[in-house]
Amino acid sequence: MTEDAAWSALFAELDRWAHAGKRLELWLRDDDATEPSDQLDRLADLAGRFTIPVLLASIPLQAQETLAKRLETAPLLLPCQHGTWHRNHAPTGEKKSEFGLHRPTADIAAEIAAGRQRLRDLFGHSFLSVFVPPWNRIHPEIAAELPGLGFAGLSCFRNFALGPAGGPRLVNTDLDLIDWHHGRVGRQPDNLLAEMVQLLADRQMKPQPRQPFGLLLHHHDHDSTTWSFLTNLLSRLSGHAAVAFSGPDTLFDAATYLD
Incomplete structure (x- = not known):
């Protein structure tokens, strides 16, 4: 499928959403924030251009005070907690994980709480209690x-689900813009669009009152392909009858802000 055909397929699907009276809440999550950079500035500019808040997942024990200072002038970048050290504790042969059952639960909970306190001290009232x-x-x-540790929200990727014991409000991301297995480069627009169309077609059949669709970003790793696609997508979707740009403060409830 050519890129032009992929864009046409996306808008045909969104038109079906509009005809059915359904609304897609498009939102952005960006991971691995630790310090200011030209790439972070570009993300802040993009958020401002389209007036779309971004959930900025910051690594607590790597985050710098300079990041907090920069975010004072980037009100649409909303910081939350991204693990603690971003360290893999899974044994060799398993998929990477910082929060599997590879350590005592009490130790993991204490580590998460320490990370939360670090970000609360760093970001103050701009910090969202989302993990x-x-x-x-x-x-x-x-x-x-997580709720007992003060978190009102959790965000993973596409098919993650809470277990029988529940947890905080879960809002996953759906589309990863980076190809991690072939050089950490931006995925090609036609592939991204085709995947998005399929996900939306599947979702359109589900009778859900809310339909958040999250784009997963990593500003440190964005190349020209990624920035171009993201800008183009937001520009083309802006104003479509079936699309509403949404923010994490809305998706996870404004009460996630700390008192």
Whole structure:
């Protein structure tokens, strides 16, 4: 499929949403924030251009005070917690995870709480009590501990689900713009659009009152292909009858702001 055909397919699908009276809430999550950079400035400019807030997942024990200072002038970049150290504790042969059941639960909970306090001290009232685990992996038993640690929200990727013990409000991302297995480069627009169309077609059939669709970003790793696609997508979707740009403060409830 050519890129032009892929764009046509996306708008045909969105037109079906509009005809059915459904609304897609498009939102952005960006991971691995630790310090200011030209790439972070570009993300802030993009958020401002389209007036779309971004959930900025910051690594607590790597985050710099300079990041907090920069965010004072970037009100649409809303910081939340991205793990603690962003370290892999899974044994060799397993997928990377900082929050699997590879350590005592009490130790993991204490580490998460320490990270939360660090970000609360760093960002103050701009901090959102939303937890984003590195590599989008967290064992459901650990996720169930998050409300007791002060978290009102959790965000992973596409098919992650809470276990029987529950957890905070879960809003996953759906489309990763980076190709991690072939050089950490931006995925090609036609492939991204085709995947998005399929996801939306599947979702259009589900009778859900809210339809958030999250784009997963990593500003440190964005190349020209990624920035171009993201800008083009937001520009083309802006104003479409079936699309509303949404923010994490809305998706996770404004009460996630700290008192």
